[in-house]
Amino acid sequence: MTFKALDLKHLKIGILGLGYVGLPLAVELGKRFPTLGYDLNRARVAQLRQGYDSSLEVEPEDLQQASQLSYADAPEALTGCDVYVVTVPTPINAHRQPDLRPLQSASLLLGKVIQPGCVVVFESTVYPGATEEVCIPIIEEHSGLKYNQDFYAGYSPERINPGDKEHRLTTIKKVTSGSTPEVARFVDALYGSVITAGTHLASSICVAEAAKVIENTQRDLNIALINELALIFNRLGIDTQEVLEAAGTKWNFLPFRPGLVGGHCIGVDPYYLTHKAQEIGYHPEVILAGRRLNDSMGAYVAGQVIKLMSRRHLLNATTRVLVLGLTFKENCPDLRNTRVVDIVAELEDYRIQCDVHDPWPSAAEAEHEYGIRLIEQPAAAHYDAVILAVAHRQFVELGAERIRAFGKPDAVLYDVKAVLPREAVDARL
CATH class of the missing domain: 3.40.50.720 (NAD(P)-binding Rossmann-like Domain)
Incomplete structure (x- = not known):
């Protein structure tokens, strides 16, 4: 028929x-x-x-x-x-x-x-x-x-x-x-x-x-390249964002930025393609290398924060860190495959207590999916480090000074999304 x-x-x-x-x-x-x-x-x-x-x-x-x-x-x-x-x-x-x-x-x-x-x-x-x-x-x-x-x-x-x-x-x-x-x-x-x-x-x-x-595989690989550059520039003592701004003055430079790669697409779709490739006998080199690098960025951020706290002698049995943002991207409640959880998990492996604050997602969903209990409002002068993990407009509007106020006088402020002024933070990705 x-x-x-x-x-x-x-x-x-x-x-x-x-x-x-x-x-x-x-x-x-x-x-x-x-x-x-x-x-x-x-x-x-x-x-x-x-x-x-x-x-x-x-x-x-x-x-x-x-x-x-x-x-x-x-x-x-x-x-x-x-x-x-x-x-x-x-x-x-x-x-x-x-x-x-x-x-x-x-x-x-x-x-x-x-x-x-x-x-x-x-x-x-x-x-x-x-x-x-x-x-x-x-x-x-x-x-x-x-x-x-x-x-x-x-x-x-x-x-x-x-x-x-x-x-x-x-x-x-x-x-x-x-x-x-x-x-x-x-x-x-x-x-x-x-x-x-x-x-x-x-x-x-x-x-x-x-x-x-391949739409999202391409984006994943582009971000992986920028993430790797960020790792290199950090060792060289060069600010990655300044490098990208300078390179971006060329008309055909692609405006990707380093960061955590999660969500329902970019952090997932490449594995569908690599699965099929391996099924037909081809081992994808570049795609999987990019995935491994992007999947490691949460642990990298946590490690950088731990180093900064160690230099200030802030690591002890009562060390507490505030993570601002849990969703996989800014200004939406979507928690699917968020890689912010990698930062939290790495810090907790070091027996560091973490509080996570995010006004966007369902608190019940956050606890159900990741076992994370969101706090409604961070306490002032309470934390040894503050990590701005997601650039929600509420956090950007707070500004560096009020975000710093959540921390103790010598607390570390780490800006994953590079949305705060460079001189106002201790480090950024």
Whole structure:
């Protein structure tokens, strides 16, 4: 059976996963099409029904404008959709290997509700080939339907940047693809109906998967280079930020900065690509070297702070350090794969007590995910060192003097993000 193009005027769409990726997409589609947003987190669904998004990615007025969007936490509610879009997480496990369980669970669910003629579009970041090698066979097994005969697939990688109010879903060009040329054109038209920035139709699902995974691998490697330069310049007694500012006067110098590399994409996606490379017998040298270097930066920062405290004779049984910021980036509540935890873990290995303050994330989530109890307000003149780990606007507005006030008179102030004046801090990355 050849694909019979679905009528864009009479579609019902189901979104699996209402996180940072799924919710903005569900909202935009829900402005034009009957759309069902499904998430297995009942509290999340209840919250959205009340018109509030705790991720702060979608404003209440935007939720209201999605007049055709409804929510469900029961999987059977997905029955009867024409198009399904999968936006579940694709994390890595403790061994830095792809954890495909959320994707496999979503595929199993789809196998139970999908009907002949449906199109399934995956947005979750994966290695090239994963959609058709992992997901499609699960759907076939549990539905009894035949791929590219009874149902079809597409892949359109997400490009969400949490906390970014300028680059939004509709203003970022969307890569699209499909399992047949006809399906590809349909998927492209569907996204084109809501993406004002336009679309780029890839020749295959595998090409679209590869395009996504190298976007963040490239950024990871660029940051790794700058992090390595920072390690070198620190030994030379040269300020890295001053070097970058000078080099940045050349028109084609890329403006990357050193730092902790976490989050749901940059610190994770390269491992999906290296996993596939090793599976086919190629050992990636450069990508893994960059990952190792970036993963070591939290311990490096902690080590620098310990050295500074040691020189001031601040290390003892009561030494206490304040870490400002826990999220993986500034001005958003996203805690996924934050590498600030590496700083805390390294300090605690030295039996140094750490307090972490961050006004953005859920305190319950911080404790659940990392065992870290956030403090509501740091005490004045209480700490032997203060580490500005995340450049939230609240911290930047405090300024160096008031941040220093959290520390004792001879406390160390370390600026990971280099947002405070150089002369106001003891060291910065």
